Amino acid sequence: MSDHDAAIVVEGLRKRYGAKQALDGLDLTVRAGTVQGILGPNGAGKTTAVRIMSTLLRPEEGRVEVAGIDVMTRAGEVRSRIGLLGQNAAVDEELGGRQNLEMFGRLYHLGARRAGARADELLARFGLEDTGGKPVGQYSGGMRRRLDLAASLIARPEVLFLDEPTTGLDPRGRTEVWNAVRSLVGGGTTVLLTTQYLEEADQLADRIAVIDHGKVIAEGTADQLKSRTGGDRIDVVLRDASQLARAAALLPGAAVTDEDRRMVSATVTDRMAALTRTVGALRAAGIEAEDVAVRRPTLDEVFMHLTKGDAA
Amino acid sequence: MSTTRDMGRTSDAADVRGGGEVQGVSTVPGPGSKLGWAAADSWTMTRRELAHWARRPVQVVVGLVFPVMMLLMFGYLIGGGQGVDGDFKDYLVPGMLAMTMAFGLEATMLAVTQDLGKGVIDRFRSMPMASGAVLVGRSVADMLQSVVGLAVMIAVGYAIGWRWHEGFVPFLGAVGLLLLLRFAMLWIGIHLAMVAGKPEMVQAVQILVWPVGFLSNAIASPESMPSWLGAVVEWNPMSATATAVRGLFGNPGADGDSWAAQNAELLAVAWPVVLIAVFFPLAVKRFRDLSH
Numbered sequence A: 001m002s003d004h005d006a007a008i009v010v011e012g013l014r015k016r017y018g019a020k021q022a023l024d025g026l027d028l029t030v031r032a033g034t035v036q037g038i039l040g041p042n043g044a045g046k047t048t049a050v051r052i053m054s055t056l057l058r059p060e061e062g063r064v065e066v067a068g069i070d071v072m073t074r075a076g077e078v079r080s081r082i083g084l085l086g087q088n089a090a091v092d093e094e095l096g097g098r099q100n101l102e103m104f105g106r107l108y109h110l111g112a113r114r115a116g117a118r119a120d121e122l123l124a125r126f127g128l129e130d131t132g133g134k135p136v137g138q139y140s141g142g143m144r145r146r147l148d149l150a151a152s153l154i155a156r157p158e159v160l161f162l163d164e165p166t167t168g169l170d171p172r173g174r175t176e177v178w179n180a181v182r183s184l185v186g187g188g189t190t191v192l193l194t195t196q197y198l199e200e201a202d203q204l205a206d207r208i209a210v211i212d213h214g215k216v217i218a219e220g221t222a223d224q225l226k227s228r229t230g231g232d233r234i235d236v237v238l239r240d241a242s243q244l245a246r247a248a249a250l251l252p253g254a255a256v257t258d259e260d261r262r263m264v265s266a267t268v269t270d271r272m273a274a275l276t277r278t279v280g281a282l283r284a285a286g287i288e289a290e291d292v293a294v295r296r297p298t299l300d301e302v303f304m305h306l307t308k309g310d311a312a
Numbered sequence B: 001m002s003t004t005r006d007m008g009r010t011s012d013a014a015d016v017r018g019g020g021e022v023q024g025v026s027t028v029p030g031p032g033s034k035l036g037w038a039a040a041d042s043w044t045m046t047r048r049e050l051a052h053w054a055r056r057p058v059q060v061v062v063g064l065v066f067p068v069m070m071l072l073m074f075g076y077l078i079g080g081g082q083g084v085d086g087d088f089k090d091y092l093v094p095g096m097l098a099m100t101m102a103f104g105l106e107a108t109m110l111a112v113t114q115d116l117g118k119g120v121i122d123r124f125r126s127m128p129m130a131s132g133a134v135l136v137g138r139s140v141a142d143m144l145q146s147v148v149g150l151a152v153m154i155a156v157g158y159a160i161g162w163r164w165h166e167g168f169v170p171f172l173g174a175v176g177l178l179l180l181l182r183f184a185m186l187w188i189g190i191h192l193a194m195v196a197g198k199p200e201m202v203q204a205v206q207i208l209v210w211p212v213g214f215l216s217n218a219i220a221s222p223e224s225m226p227s228w229l230g231a232v233v234e235w236n237p238m239s240a241t242a243t244a245v246r247g248l249f250g251n252p253g254a255d256g257d258s259w260a261a262q263n264a265e266l267l268a269v270a271w272p273v274v275l276i277a278v279f280f281p282l283a284v285k286r287f288r289d290l291s292h
Ligand SMILES: Nc1ncnc2c1ncn2[C@@H]1O[C@H](COP(=O)(O)OP(=O)(O)O)[C@@H](O)[C@H]1O
Pocket: A017, A018, A020, A021, A022, A040, A041, A042, A043, A044, A045, A046, A047, A048, A049
């Protein structure tokens, strides 16, 4: 990809906190108009990277361009082109939702009337129009996150940063935020989204960069990454733990047994075929199963696989 | 990255992307409008603080009542005046006004410390607003509070028998000097909040302002003190303001023999101006570099 169609270019980013190397040579290119997922466990350096890209933090080394503008030397111009949904709520908890949005609108120099109109428009779009003057501190987690998201959209940013937008939300709040994110991509906005959940990256991102210890360890579409981990998993839970070894022999490929949970798991390539074949084989062998399920690999498994690949 | 780039979009991405955002609000100021925008941003931040106060009326009232209580305590309970000739209330009230303005330092420091811990500050810093606006907005809000506070103190002072004797223009001059002191202390408070911005530090400062406050001529005349202490006290910025204000009100205590006492009005302007010149740029720079 040439830098020309890139909305974000990150090269050799390094940032240290004391002895801790939070970013250790991070490289990333995000194509304009796409949703880029940054997937990594707690402490991988996601927030540090987002804070540098959104002008809040200066790295020791490296280069970052957002919308074609260098964030270190022309921070002011970058700020007028980005929206930021930080990991922690960045709205005024004492004020109401409309008061918040109107204030941010004024700070984006929309003028009093347009700031008010934009606030009403965004409140309606994110289903917050009935909140009245209730202080944001009394909102539910999902509502606060949606208001935060609305605030980051006031100036119609070219590039939007979402740092763990659903961490800490209940499933309903997560769905709300996912829907909100989906509704806003498409007008050419580039979205960079960090998450600890493979499923979230899967749902929302076009491409995913997996980061660990401050650098990218894998990059690609969700499907590409999953196939690198060896595809889906089948979990079989047995009535009787003594039959685990027999059941393991029936599963395709190398199976992993877990005595405590009376479970045996294996990697599968074709979900449906594997399910029917396994159920049939278990029945034929007279092994009683409590549960049989096919699932996507977890982030842990993706990581285990990727870090194993690094070591080899 | 180039080998896989055309596979970048999942097949259903196009459906997922519904109605969109139109781009193109330009918010980069030209050089001429920069100052105007800085003023507009600061005023927006002032309004934010006023909106906070509207939501915590009790705290606002307590903030106004506390200095009044102090005035009444010193006026009636402790009263008598250490080495003061003439009417003690005429000596005390201007001193208490100066002390209240100077102690504004801790209120501002506390408010800024609390504010800087909030997530919303990150949003402000990621927006194309004037970098000092958060602080300037705070300073304007605190000055508005001080104007009200001063009016209340003056009214209560009048009610307990304090009078000014020099007419309206010197009266306004005195009010101006008091607010100037408040403004200088406010920027020290903002700077301290950013240097040592932890609640424990605010507590330390809240305790330390008391000895500094009493090492002034606010409630006791330096002539009643050992000479070395008297000298320290006379050079205290708060003393300069108190002495100058006493002179402008025609109250006792403005006729000391030392250079500092004789030039109290000069010092009452120079001290705050120097403090502002030092701490305002330091504070704004600190804020800009925050967490870098
Ligand atoms: N302000 C800080 N001071 C010290 N260490 C920090 C600070 N911020 C982050 N770190 C450390 O840097 C690493 C990366 O953190 P972060 O970027 O927050 O990761 P993530 O967002 O992926 O969880 C972690 O080990 C974290 O402990």
